Amino acid sequence: MSETIVPVYNSGKIEKKWQQKWADDKIFEANIDPNKPKHYALTMLPYPSGNLHIGHWYAITPSDAHARYMRMRGYNVMFPMGFDAFGLPAENAAIKHNIHPSKWTFDNIDHMRDQLKSMGAMFDWRREIISAKPEYYRWTEWFFLQLYKNNLAYRKFSPVDWCPTCNTTLAREQVWGDDRHCERCGTPVIKKDLNQWYFRTTKYAEELLDFSEMDWPERVQTLQTNWIGKSEGASVTFLSEDGDPLEVFTTRPDTLWGATFMVIAPEHPLVSKLTTPDHIAEVAAYVEQAKRQSDIQREAADREKTGVFSGSYAINPVNQAKIPIWIADYVLMGYGTGAIMAVPAHDERDFAFARKFNLKVIVVVQPENMELLDGDTMTQSVPAHGTLVNSDLMTGTPGDKAFDRVVSWLEEKGIGHRTVNYRLRDWLISRQRYWGAPIPMIYCPNCGVVPVPEKDLPVLLPEDVEWKPTGESPLKLHPTWKKVTCPCCGADAERETDTMDTFMCSSWYHLGYLSPYFNTWPFDQKEYDYWMPVDIYTGGIEHATMHLIYTRFFHKAGRDMGIMKGKEPMLMLRNQGSVLGEDNEKMSKSRGNVVDPDKLVAQYGADTVRAYLMFFARWELGAPWNSSGIEGSSRWIRRVWSLFLEPADRQNCANEDTLRIMRRKLHQTLKAVTRDLENFQFNTVISGLMELLNELMKAKQNGAFGSKEWNEAANIYLRMMAPVTPHISEEIWSLLGYPYSIHNQLWPEVDEEAAKEEEITLVIQINGKVRDRITVPADISDEDAKTIALATEQIHSAVQNKEIKKIIVVPKKLINIVL
RNA sequence: GCCGAAGUGGCGGAACUGGCAGACGCGCACGACUCAAAAUCGUGUACCAUUGGUAUGUGGGUUCAAUUCCCACCUUCGGCACCA
Numbered sequence: 001m002s003e004t005i006v007p008v009y010n011s012g013k014i015e016k017k018w019q020q021k022w023a024d025d026k027i028f029e030a031n032i033d034p035n036k037p038k039h040y041a042l043t044m045l046p047y048p049s050g051n052l053h054i055g056h057w058y059a060i061t062p063s064d065a066h067a068r069y070m071r072m073r074g075y076n077v078m079f080p081m082g083f084d085a086f087g088l089p090a091e092n093a094a095i096k097h098n099i100h101p102s103k104w105t106f107d108n109i110d111h112m113r114d115q116l117k118s119m120g121a122m123f124d125w126r127r128e129i130i131s132a133k134p135e136y137y138r139w140t141e142w143f144f145l146q147l148y149k150n151n152l153a154y155r156k157f158s159p160v161d162w163c164p165t166c167n168t169t170l171a172r173e174q175v176w177g178d179d180r181h182c183e184r185c186g187t188p189v190i191k192k193d194l195n196q197w198y199f200r201t202t203k204y205a206e207e208l209l210d211f212s213e214m215d216w217p218e219r220v221q222t223l224q225t226n227w228i229g230k231s232e233g234a235s236v237t238f239l240s241e242d243g244d245p246l247e248v249f250t251t252r253p254d255t256l257w258g259a260t261f262m263v264i265a266p267e268h269p270l271v272s273k274l275t276t277p278d279h280i281a282e283v284a285a286y287v288e289q290a291k292r293q294s295d296i297q298r299e300a301a302d303r304e305k306t307g308v309f310s311g312s313y314a315i316n317p318v319n320q321a322k323i324p325i326w327i328a329d330y331v332l333m334g335y336g337t338g339a340i341m342a343v344p345a346h347d348e349r350d351f352a353f354a355r356k357f358n359l360k361v362i363v364v365v366q367p368e369n370m371e372l373l374d375g376d377t378m379t380q381s382v383p384a385h386g387t388l389v390n391s392d393l394m395t396g397t398p399g400d401k402a403f404d405r406v407v408s409w410l411e412e413k414g415i416g417h418r419t420v421n422y423r424l425r426d427w428l429i430s431r432q433r434y435w436g437a438p439i440p441m442i443y444c445p446n447c448g449v450v451p452v453p454e455k456d457l458p459v460l461l462p463e464d465v466e467w468k469p470t471g472e473s474p475l476k477l478h479p480t481w482k483k484v485t486c487p488c489c490g491a492d493a494e495r496e497t498d499t500m501d502t503f504m505c506s507s508w509y510h511l512g513y514l515s516p517y518f519n520t521w522p523f524d525q526k527e528y529d530y531w532m533p534v535d536i537y538t539g540g541i542e543h544a545t546m547h548l549i550y551t552r553f554f555h556k557a558g559r560d561m562g563i564m565k566g567k568e569p570m571l572m573l574r575n576q577g578s579v580l581g582e583d584n585e586k587m588s589k590s591r592g593n594v595v596d597p598d599k600l601v602a603q604y605g606a607d608t609v610r611a612y613l614m615f616f617a618r619w620e621l622g623a624p625w626n627s628s629g630i631e632g633s634s635r636w637i638r639r640v641w642s643l644f645l646e647p648a649d650r651q652n653c654a655n656e657d658t659l660r661i662m663r664r665k666l667h668q669t670l671k672a673v674t675r676d677l678e679n680f681q682f683n684t685v686i687s688g689l690m691e692l693l694n695e696l697m698k699a700k701q702n703g704a705f706g707s708k709e710w711n712e713a714a715n716i717y718l719r720m721m722a723p724v725t726p727h728i729s730e731e732i733w734s735l736l737g738y739p740y741s742i743h744n745q746l747w748p749e750v751d752e753e754a755a756k757e758e759e760i761t762l763v764i765q766i767n768g769k770v771r772d773r774i775t776v777p778a779d780i781s782d783e784d785a786k787t788i789a790l791a792t793e794q795i796h797s798a799v800q801n802k803e804i805k806k807i808i809v810v811p812k813k814l815i816n817i818v819l
Numbered sequence: 820g821c822c823g824a825a826g827u828g829g830c831g832g833a834a835c836u837g838g839c840a841g842a843c844g845c846g847c848a849c850g851a852c853u854c855a856a857a858a859u860c861g862u863g864u865a866c867c868a869u870u871g872g873u874a875u876g877u878g879g880g881u882u883c884a885a886u887u888c889c890c891a892c893c894u895u896c897g898g899c900a901c902c903a
Contacts, residue, residue, distance in 0.1 A: 219824065219898095222898085223898060226899055227898085229899085263903090328901095331901080331903075335903075336902070336903065349903075421903090423902060541897085544898085545898085615831090616831060616845090617831065617832075624831085626830075626831065628846070631844095638859095672835085676835095683843085684833070687832085687842070691843065765884075770839055808884080810838055818883045
């Protein structure tokens with residue numbers, strides 16, 4: 001037999017070659033095409049930390065595969081990539097290694113862009129954005145000004161969370177966990193009183209709870225819903241004896257008659273006014289001590305209640321009862337009004353407080369299935385709803401009607417009204433750092449707070465900066481940068497030296513991709529109208545209550561300002577899990593369990609790495625890395641290579657059965673792979689292709705190679721592989737003589753007729769246990785199936801002499817004989 | 820404490836709508852090729868025992884039939900937490 005020369009699979013050579021060719025031919029450049037349906041596929045952009053890690057690959061590869069699949073479905077697909085380039089690590093590098101953040105960042109980007117290119121993803125690099133470039137952050141500043149002009153940005157002096165390691169304030173969303181630590185570095189935060197800029201996210205609290213127009217994971221919706229923390233109740237105003245109004249929020253207006261005291265937070269503005277002379281010393285000491293306590297200590301729910309009496313009394317507007325006003329730190333200034341009515345009989349916290357300080361407990365709610373409650377003897381509060389008692393004209397109101405009836409009455413009498421409270425806070429966006437977008441504001445001694453005129457944007461970061469070991473922002477220390485003349489009156493004025501939270505940059509980057517070249521508006525309207533909204537957004541779940549809330553807020557605010565359109569920026573969201581180290585721990589340099597994608601690409605090729613990342617775990621869950629597991633994907637790739645390229649000993653001589661079964665498996669696989677790609681179930685996409693490969697190998701042994709059915713199988717197989725392993729698919733496609741490029745082909749069509757099973761295995765059970773299997777024609781009638789089943793030897797002997805109670809036939813699946 | 824997700828072989832995982840549990844892959848074992856090894860190819864691989872039985876975190880329930888539905892509980896992970 002003559003030796004045919006079979007090309008050797010060389011991943012490195014093939015991948016470089018095609019990446020270059022695709023770039024030269026611009027085949028993945030996304031341009032407006034009104035004749036095609038558009039598809040905007042977006043994946044969260046990386047921070048240029050220096051190296052692409054396996055987690056980036058894990059997140060991006062399946063997103064790319066899905067985008068490629070959509071492209072083959074005939075969509076005009078945009079899949080852009082960029083860099084979230086402002087942020088603290090650049091500054092830390094500056095302090096530690098004396099390298100300018102800009103150089104550090106842009107060097108890293110150059111390296112990471114090359115790494116990203118090695119993935120062979122279909123990024124349209126013309127659309128790249130880098131949030132630290134002036135062309136980009138000019139518009140970040142511009143958005144700030146629009147928010148300011150629309151009263152959605154404001155400045156406030158108040159206690160804020162400060163990370164002592166990062167040397168900056170943080171938004172509420174960036175403070176995590178029981179010990180209230182910094183989301184970025186893990187250091188517990190402390191409180192500082194500072195003048196800071198905020199965005200009015202709370203204005204959109206209600207609208208942010210509406211997910212009806214989005215296909216987002218239930219999990220993210222729950223996280224956001226809990227974060228926004230809506231509670232419905234009533235607002236009621238009590239008056240002090242001196243006539244000072246004390247507004248309280250309560251979710252239980254039905255318990256108003258049981259209020260036996262009031263509590264105000266130590267930071268409440270009326271504390272000193274309400275404190276009577278004989279209580280001054282005690283109150284002052286308490287307030288001072290509350291101030292010194294950290295939030296962690298204060299907010300521990302199981303902590304013993306503390307508090308002091310102010311000496312003053314308030315009048316309960318529903319029954320004119322005179323009740324004492326206490327000051328206690330279990331009431332938080334940051335929620336509601338910082339004052340509560342205390343109903344110890346029906347609230348756990350109020351009860352604990354009342355018992356400790358011997359305050360009255362009055363029962364006003366009697367749940368139906370409980371013994372008669374007595375305020376003097378009860379040992380715990382009863383928060384359950386029930387019939388109102390001791391409540392004047394409301395007495396006797398059933399539990400399920402109490403809320404509405406009382407609130408209506410309050411509104412009628414003008415004492416209170418229905419209110420909704422949210423846990424969500426406004427977004428604190430000031431950061432005391434250099435490497436961020438400057439807040440474009442000026443402080444003038446005459447005019448006060450003045451926005452930088454839009455024509456003067458961007459406010460550029462100064463290049464010549466120095467870092468002090470104290471970590472203080474170089475913008476503050478810069479000799480000239482902050483000095484400016486007031487745009488209103490021309491007086492000497494000062495710039496704001498804080499920069500913006502980098503989440504501000506990432507709140508609108510999906511718009512930056514639309515037209516990075518554009519310089520008269522943040523985006524080209526034509527591009528916006530064609531591409532927006534984002535159709536599929538992929539990324540990590542860790543952003544559920546940060547980036548994903550901010551970007552929704554940003555869109556809604558932008559819409560109300562007439563800049564953006566539609567209800568939501570991203571219609572569909574899918575989250576990937578994370579890849580752990582082989583030791584089942586989080587990957588980190590210190591643990592030494594980091595997997596380097598560059599090395600894997602060098603060893604196996606990008607296609608193998610892509611395939612393995614899609615195969616080895618359920619995408620949304622993630623799993624620990626397994627370095628021998630990747631061998632399986634490598635084998636698969638090499639088998640595909642030899643399957644289609646190595647000639648067979650026997651060619652084009654297969655019998656009809658072989659060919660029919662091969663085609664059946666082919667089209668069944670196509671059906672399954674299509675379904676799984678649609679559903680982001682990438683692991684079964686690969687396993688389906690592996691199964692089909694095994695089937696094709698058998699068919700090849702049986703002489704199928706070279707037949708027209710074989711050629712169909714190769715053609716479809718390669719097109720199915722193309723989104724997953726773009727390089728090898730293109731290479732084999734071209735070696736088999738198909739026209740360039742496989743990536744411009746349409747997704748194959750299922751031949752339903754070929755996919756049909758003509759024979760099926762019918763399972764025969766007795767009392768639910770498998771006793772036999774028979775092969776029957778797929779279109780067999782239930783009656784015939786029953787007859788054949790009962791006639792088999794196994795079943796016949798088992799059924800002998802016994803009474804058949806019932807026979808259940810599941811068409812095409814099984815027969816269960818109940819004895 | 821409250822809310823959410825997940826528990827299937829040695830491992831990652833599969834099972835579309837209640838219908839053969841363990842697809843596919845890793846690992847392991849054996850065999851072929853080889854002087855030998857690697858690679859490759861082939862065969863086998865949940866557990867226990869002899870026909871058969873037992874298995875999807877645990878215990879119940881519904882059903883002819885449950886990884887799938889219901890109830891209770893356990894474990895792990897994530898979020899929230901003195902939020903009135």
